[in-house]
Amino acid sequence: MTRGRAHLANLDLNLLVALRELIRERNVTRAAERIGITQPAASAALSRLRRHFGDELLVRGRGGYVPTPLAAQLDEQVEVVCAALERLFATGKEFSPETSTREFTLLMADYTVAVLGERFSRLMAEQAPRIGLHVRLVGESLIADATESIRLIDGVISPPVNRFRIPEINSVELFRDRWVCLVSADSPLPEAPGLEDLAELDWVVPYHRDQGPPSAAPIPRQLALLGVRPRIAIRVESYRAVPHFLIGTNRIALLQQRLATQFADGAQLRMIDPPGELEPVVEEFWWHRNFDDDPAHRWLRETLTAAASPLRP
Template identity: 60%
Template sequence: MTPRQSRPTHLANLDLNLLVTLRALLRERNVTRAARNLGVTQPAVSASLSRLRRHFADELLVRVQGAYVLTPLAAQLAGQVETVCAATERLFATGRAFDPATTQREFTLLMADYPATVLGPALSRLFDRDAPHAALHLQLVRETLGSGAGDTIRLVDGLVSPSLGHFRTPGVGSVPLFRDRWVCLVSAGHPLCEAAAFGIEDLARLPWVVPYHRDDGYPSAAPATRQLTALGIRPRIAVRVESYRAVPDFIAGTRRVALIPERLTARLPSAHGLRTLDCPVPLDSLEEHLWWDAGHDEDPAHSWLRELVARAADSLEP
């Protein structure tokens, strides 16, 4: 398609139903399945796809070896359309009577895989029991949240994260969920496992696996790296991962070491061949909070969601 010339887009000139169709098409990557999910005919979705292709001057879906795949632009739009549709649904649901037993609203929570692992089972059960027709969209954090975290919170229903300075801004509400403590994770055959005692200097000499550490120097906003910085350790980082759950895979069978939340280690399979050790000096506790845009404070559905997340956290073992 010929590139479309850039021009201002006015909301009044847009058919917002196309957003819903675009979301279904990017989710399903198939016109027939998108039509079935939307409850409309296949020709209607095909017509909408043609309009979307003209608007974006892009094919969006292209057939490759008998299946449709997203174009690079469509892949870029996929995350944006989910956020916009969720925000639009929240906007038009505000102020209406809310019944969790019948609502079909989709709630979006953003968190790293660590709190998702800890909170997930309890949260899933509560959602299934109390709001069986509601949808939960769990977005996983892919990198350390920086100074733009306040803007990120406005695009989702809630963010689960440790308490960091850039969240202390007007218009952001929060409630503590649960505490955890940091432990050292090493391979079962690591020399530290046999040591009568070890200190900070021993840890400083070892290669580290660090989650969510940006490669832009110190200090870092990543919780584990901030703890190391407070101890005066500038670790030799052997592996950086955008996941807490991936850390053990890069520890097993090596001389590397990592700081990891203790609640997460309780969920590691025994086959990993790993050991947890107490840090030689006390570390700050890790406290996860639920953060939200205070503009949702009066929304009954959002109040219910906050209470549900808090109940899931309350059900955790001490």
């Protein structure tokens, strides 16, 4: 343990900020301006980073610098680490949303952004105009290691899944929704289809996993509850992408009603109630208990809850 602390003590943590801005800007001069140092100092920081990693990190390409594969790999890591350090040194300080410049990092699906994003954005703009927000869109498996990931970011908005049900993670319910079938407006599917009708159609399914352990995504679970083994025509890593693969086809999808309504308001798509009983769509905000007493994080939780209040029955 002593050796680990000594190694960390020998690191210049200012290089983390330089690395983040150099990768963001892909330009030494602009990175220097964002950090508030001179261009030669930024160039010197880039040289030190290159020596440390044994990699060029930024190489000249068409129209400017482009990141190397290693820099692309470091990109997300340095964002998470810098955000965690900023939260660490902000903890315990008095928090005023009107003047704070803190940046929050949230992980959520594009469905959540479509349903909750505008309300949350307006409240942030009204209450905390200088606060920043980094939204990371969720992948198929939500998070590989829930405990470690949530410790490094401000929280996750997702349905309840077993990997989050551990003592270190707390949650609050934000809103609920229901599942509907979505088809093209000219689909011959009847308004009250049976399971045999659904089995005859090609499906568009988000976050479907063909191999490996069962998916943590909710739609494959709902299809299993219906007893439908879908003939999958298109798999997408997005909820909002689903409707675009239905228009003018005989395909079908299962989608959250609040999102489906945004697309079915026109004349190209229509919603149909699925046969059988499905679980409700439940979206919760999950965070590590280390943030329980952080006044800034408490404001974040309260603001998210307030933004979701019109969505609750």
